[in-house]
Amino acid sequence: MAWWDRVASPMRRVWAGVATRVGIRKSGLIRLRQEVSTCEYEDVRVLWELLTESQCRRRRRGG
Structure with missing residues (x-):
């Protein structure tokens, strides 16, 4: 079953x-x-x- 895992x-x-x-997954x-x-x-936003800002900064730094 190792080949199945490599394909699946x-x-x-x-x-x-x-x-x-495509938008099939709306979750x-x-x-x-x-x-x-x-x-x-307001506090939730x-x-x-x-x-999201901290995630964008982390992506820009490369890690």
Whole structure:
């Protein structure tokens, strides 16, 4: 079954990428982002901005 794992794992990654781009998967981070943006509490949006800014900075630094 080792050959199956070598084939199935990359196929799952490819499918997840295609499904996300096409819009088949409407859950997870996309749904969370939408819920946060429509939230009426200011502190939730501020915390979300802090999280996304720190993640962007980390990506720019390369790690």
